[in-house]
Amino acid sequence: MAAGRQFTAGGAISIRNVTKVYDPDGVNVLAVDKCSFEIASGEFCVVVGPSGCGKTTLLNAIAGFHEISAGEIHLDGELLCRAGLTTEPGADRMVVFQNGALFPWYTVLENVTYGPEVQGRMRNEAMHAAMNLLSEFGLADIAGHYPGELSSGMRRRVEIARALINDPRVLLLDEPFRAMDALTKGVVHEFLLQAYDRVKKTVFFITHDLEEALFLGSKVVIMTTRPAKVKTIIEVDFPRPRSFRMRSSQRYLELKEMVFDAVHEEAAKAFAAGERELA
Ligand SMILES: Nc1ncnc2c1ncn2[C@@H]1O[C@H](COP(=O)(O)OP(=O)(O)OP(=O)(O)O)[C@@H](O)[C@H]1O
Numbered sequence: 001m002a003a004g005r006q007f008t009a010g011g012a013i014s015i016r017n018v019t020k021v022y023d024p025d026g027v028n029v030l031a032v033d034k035c036s037f038e039i040a041s042g043e044f045c046v047v048v049g050p051s052g053c054g055k056t057t058l059l060n061a062i063a064g065f066h067e068i069s070a071g072e073i074h075l076d077g078e079l080l081c082r083a084g085l086t087t088e089p090g091a092d093r094m095v096v097f098q099n100g101a102l103f104p105w106y107t108v109l110e111n112v113t114y115g116p117e118v119q120g121r122m123r124n125e126a127m128h129a130a131m132n133l134l135s136e137f138g139l140a141d142i143a144g145h146y147p148g149e150l151s152s153g154m155r156r157r158v159e160i161a162r163a164l165i166n167d168p169r170v171l172l173l174d175e176p177f178r179a180m181d182a183l184t185k186g187v188v189h190e191f192l193l194q195a196y197d198r199v200k201k202t203v204f205f206i207t208h209d210l211e212e213a214l215f216l217g218s219k220v221v222i223m224t225t226r227p228a229k230v231k232t233i234i235e236v237d238f239p240r241p242r243s244f245r246m247r248s249s250q251r252y253l254e255l256k257e258m259v260f261d262a263v264h265e266e267a268a269k270a271f272a273a274g275e276r277e278l279a
């Protein structure tokens, strides 16, 4: 990617004793329990954990989609949320969803200009910025296409570009490549890594795919079975830019074993708990 516009460095996230109880007066689901960890400015943090453990709950709290019950989340030292206080979703925290969220009736270019226009930028200026970004990310050729005309991998790339044009402090991705075939995933991984190397934003990335976690992340936060708290954090000390070849190194295999062991232990607990609930 050629050097183009300048991006602002990512924001540091501090998650302190965060607890989230859904519907406390009704079904009362404790989803996250005194969860704490730090994400440095510009760090690529991947969160993994058993299904239903509370990962999306945490992401939604950072994004400002819902309130937490206790604890605090800070962004660059400023209080983002605590019980009774939620910072509304904004361009400083862009979310890329599991099922995608491009407007099907807009072209790629119109989708990418949507955010800047909503923020009040002039249409011409937004178009210019969007075209520059699409060129920089190798997407200029599809600027006039509609999302329905694109492959799933291409749509994901556009969604990432659409999030980044807002120059957020944090990029929040909730299993963005779920249900993609392995080859497409590989290409989209490379795209995301190149974009990350270019913009150096803080990334909060949720996945069930442990290979994906290791390939992309600077650290992998492994959550316990519900209610979510941190089980362990594994630092992925591979240099960047990364190449898929790192997957065959001895260090990668060691890290993979550590992550697999930790996740397997929690998945087994979740499975056993499920069986008890059914019994
Ligand atoms: N609105 C809600 N009301 C009640 N319970 C909820 C609500 N949303 C989520 N939950 C419950 O909270 C728990 C955590 O959900 P969450 O979606 O955060 O898990 P997750 O780790 O993202 O799971 P997955 O890996 O399947 O995406 C689950 O048991 C879920 O059923």
Ligand SMILES: [Mg+2]
Pocket: 055, 056, 057, 174
């Ligand atoms: Mg989820």
